Amino acid sequence: MTPTSSPAAPAKRQLTVPTVADLAAQGKSPEILFWVGCAGAFDDRYKRVTRAFARILEHVGTNYAVLGLEESCTGDPAKRAGNEFLFQMQAMQNITTMNGYGIKKIVTACPHCFNTIKNEYPALGGDYEVIHHSTYLQQLINEGKVAVQGGESYKGRRITFHDSCYLGRANNIYEAPRDVLAALDADLVEMKRSKANGLCCGAGGAQMWKEPEPGKKDINIERTEEALATLSGQAAALDNLRGVETERTVPSQHSLQGSIIAVSCPFCMTMMSDGVKNKEQESAVQVFDLAELVASAEGINA
Amino acid sequence: MLQPILFALLLLAAFGLFTWQVRKIRANILVGRDRDMSGHFGERLNKTLLVAFGQQKMFKRLTPALLHLVVYVGFLVINIEVIEIIIDGLFGTHRFLSFLGPVYDALMAVNEILAALVIVAVAAFWWRRNHHPPVQRFTGPELRMWPKLDANIILYIEVALMLALFFMNSADIKLHQLEGKELPGAFPVSHFLANLLPTTNVATLEGLERAGWWIHITGILLFLNYLPSSKHFHIIMAFPNVWYSRLVPQGQFSNVDSITHEVKAMMDPSYEVPAPATNPDGSALAPTPFGAKDVEDLPWTALLNAYSCTECGRCTSVCPANLTGKLLSPRKIIMDTRDRVEEKYNSPLIFHPNVYGPEAKHEPITDLANATLLRGKVTPEELWACTTCNACVESCPVNINPLESIVEMRRFLVLEESAAPNSLNVMFSNIENNGAPWAFSPSDRLNWADDLYVAEKAPARA
Structure with a gap:
């Protein structure tokens, strides 16, 4: 019943989730950055979502990468709680990282990260095309890349x-x-x-x-x-x-x-x-x- | 000749007094912080037409929307008759617009039907507020004596104005009938009422007609000057308020530019912080705090919001915190803002209920140092209950944004007073130390990818 246990899995391959730094070392950059978010990286329950989404990205052959250890909290909870200073410290750190790698497009499974990067980073110098994974999944289904069968x-x-x-x-x-x-x-x-x-x-x-x-x-x-x-x-x-x-x-x-x-x-x-x-x-x-x-x-x- | 002079004086006094009040309110709104809301003409026009003129957001709740539509359209159409009344009053004419012929017939007929419907709608509004129990959003601790009384006064005045109109028209019709003439215009309701008038005395009827005429127009002018003391001011302020709506996604919170400069200077020592703005004479401006402690720390749009609120309570009725019994009520934050700006700055009000009324006597302000918007009126407990879910913003028919004021006051609590709840301080230090709001080691950030397998399966379509 749980999505992580599939009935019969004949062939499977182990994933090495690519980091942007690895790609950069090979002179490459990903088409799309998968922004994992803190809950996606640390919360036991949401890690399963991150893993499911990474499987989907691999399954359809997306040219993606994650920031890995270079990712840091977007600052959303700090900003909503009124700590604008901490928010901007986090935002500028992340923007410096992403601009350094020339990131153009971001997908994330967290609406809070999505909202913050999409709407609040531009004022601080971070302009990216940001999409939430619900939109991304909708596109994959519409394009027929995922048949959900x-x-x-x-x-x-x-x-x-x-x-x-x-x-x-x-x-x-x-x-x-x-x-x-x-x-x-x-x-x-x-x-x-x-x-x-x-x-x-x-x-x-x-x-x-x-x-x-x-x-x-x-x-x-x-x-x-x-x-x-x-x-x-x-x-x-x-x-x-x-x-x-x-x-x-x-x-x-x-x-x-x-x-x-x-x-x-x-x-x-x-x-x-x-x-x-x-x-x-x-x-x-x-x-x-x-x-x-x-x-x-x-x-x-x- | 006496009547036109009297009327001109009355008109002058009424509009003069209203202008005086509005100028003071304008000054009150402008004590707020600067915010550039210029540009985007087309988008603003579109929003104003849809949300303000078109009542788009009212139609989320059908019953009150239809009742309100009657009163709103009545207000707009009956104002055309007010133009006639003013012309008649100033020049001693009688039913000046009647030269319009069939158009006048139609106008008067629509007017009469709307006036009758307004009375019905107002009765329904009164019932919704005053029966037991009233509609839930018309209750709540912030709806104390004055707001409740104010709401009913508005309804009583509206009924009185409509009745005066009917008295004027029906007496006029009967007078014409007695002279064997036909009154220009079509009056479906007053024609019926004229038959019920129990007198054929011409002097009485003339008196009745004049009384109706004077009560209607004096009532309107008095009502106009009551508006700035009342929540009913929304009939004017809704339009500029919707015009100056935020046009960015609701999830986008404002950026604090002064902090941006500090953070940039911290990260890059060569960054030059722009010189702070100065007074016109070159002296330094008083430092402004981070966030908002009092009304002047809020953007001016938040104060415009406060004057546009008609205390309908849609915001509070959808607030998840309020629904589950927390102290937070977005409507209260808006009402507190208006009360506070008038307590601290100009009070343009004739009635001044919050300072001189019985309300103020119950709750005298004793702690003058803390008589600010934050703490003096809005408690931290209310502010910390907010989930920033935007339900209040979404629900407001005139695009008031209580969330922005809540966040501005949170900013003051955190950045100026370090007064966040302890658990939030823990969250802040986790972000500072671990780059995550929880106490996890940043080196574990990629652990989710360990032992990750995907079933080999050709994609549906490459």
């Missing part, structure tokens, strides 16, 4: 997509991740609060690194409840949460078993996974990133 089948599985604020409202990317999921032939269901009206997972703005302020609920629980209710066909019952008075109790129309919350952001991944655990549904509902779903549907995990 030959591996795990998601046909008919109930999937709901949780919009990341920094992809959605921050950068108006709503359709790319949905197009990717549509290619899986799954049963896509939308939460009531989706796209421009999507509810934050609770981790943005540096909340990831602190305890929430006192309140009556954690934001990720509110969001997970909505996702679970949507997946089980009980979303109407959630009207109660929003102060809409209803006496109806809507019977569950769908079993939660095997359904998926799809995310496209490392922080959403953490928050939604914690939420599912908190609701004790982790044996029924899984939280996957788009890259994991694509790699597993394509059957390239080994």
Whole structure:
């Protein structure tokens, strides 16, 4: 069931992920830089996403490389928390590195890195074409380079997509991740609060690194409840949460078993996974990133 | 001859007083920091037409959008009649525009229907605010006595204005009927009302017609001068506010140029920091802090935002922090900003509710040193609850940006007071020391690529 274990993998090859420095030593430079991000490099759960995305890049024969040890935090959490000085130190360090290598195009699986490099680096001298991996995957599927066939089948599985604020409202990317999921032939269901009206997972703005302020609920629980209710066909019952008075109790129309919350952001991944655990549904509902779903549907995990 | 003179004086006084108030508000907005919002004419025009004139963002919620549309279109169309009233008032004419013939018929008919619909919409608005429990976004700790009263005053004035219009028209119709004449214009509602008028006394009817006329126009002029004290000022400020919207992606936070110079100088000792701006006489300007402690530290657009807010609460109703019971309410930040700028700078207000009203007596400011926007009104607890998710920005029908003010105040807390929550300080030092917000060794950054295999499979199409 997990995308990392594929049923039968006859031939596999080990990957040596190229670094920009290695390529430079050979007098080459990558067509596209894969910006891994701190969560992608260090968070155990999101490392699986990074690995899935690297497999996809290798599978389609992309001319890519990573910065490896030369990559450093974009400064996003520092900037959102108000530490503009630290942000600009990080940004300028990264810009110096990337400009030194003549980087032109960047792909990243983190909406926060994406937003920061795309929108905030230009003012500091870093001008790149930056694309989020959801858009990149959408392009691969549209170009026919990835058929999303030959591996795990998601046909008919109930999937709901949780919009990341920094992809959605921050950068108006709503359709790319949905197009990717549509290619899986799954049963896509939308939460009531989706796209421009999507509810934050609770981790943005540096909340990831602190305890929430006192309140009556954690934001990720509110969001997970909505996702679970949507997946089980009980979303109407959630009207109660929003102060809409209803006496109806809507019977569950769908079993939660095997359904998926799809995310496209490392922080959403953490928050939604914690939420599912908190609701004790982790044996029924899984939280996957788009890259994991694509790699597993394509059957390239080994 | 007396009436036109009286009317001219009234008009002069009303517009004079309004101009005086608006100039003070303009000065208040300009205490904010400079921000270049020039250029992008086409894009700004487009946004203004869609969002301000076209009410595009209101239509995310259909019921209030339709009710609001009635009042908004009513406001626009009935203003055409105000032009006639002003001409009649100044020159002693009666229904000056009636020479327009069928156009006048149509105009009056539309006017009457809209006026009736406005009364219905206003009644619905009143119900939404005042029944128990009211619509949720019309509650909340920041909607204290004055904001609640203000909201109802606006509704009462609007009904009074519409009723005056109907009294004027129906009395006029009856007067004409008694003389066996037809009043120019079509009046579907007042024609009906005229039959209900319980008198055929010409003097009474003339008095009624004149009273309706004077109450309608005086009411409008009074209302005009009430606006600067009220959230209803949005009917004017929404337009410049949308015009000066941020045009960059919502995720892009402002750059602090002064810090850019410092960081560049640190990384490259040969970098020349440009000379700081000086006063016109060449003396050094007072140093400006990083971020915002008080209203003058915010960009002027944030203060324009504050004067454009009609306290509808859409921002707060979609705020994930507020939804889950945290103290943060984006609407409160905007309301606090307006209150504070008037407390500290000009108060142009005739009513001045926040300084002299019962509200102020309940919460006297005792800690004068901390009577700034930050801490005096907005607490760090509110600021740290924000997830920077942009839901508030997205939801605002007039493109107010509470997030920007929140981040500016966070900047002050962190850069001027080192007052971030402890866990965030840990995150900062992790970034400084490890290049990552967590305490991982930078040498492990490529460990994710260890033992990585891919299944050999031809790509679908090379």
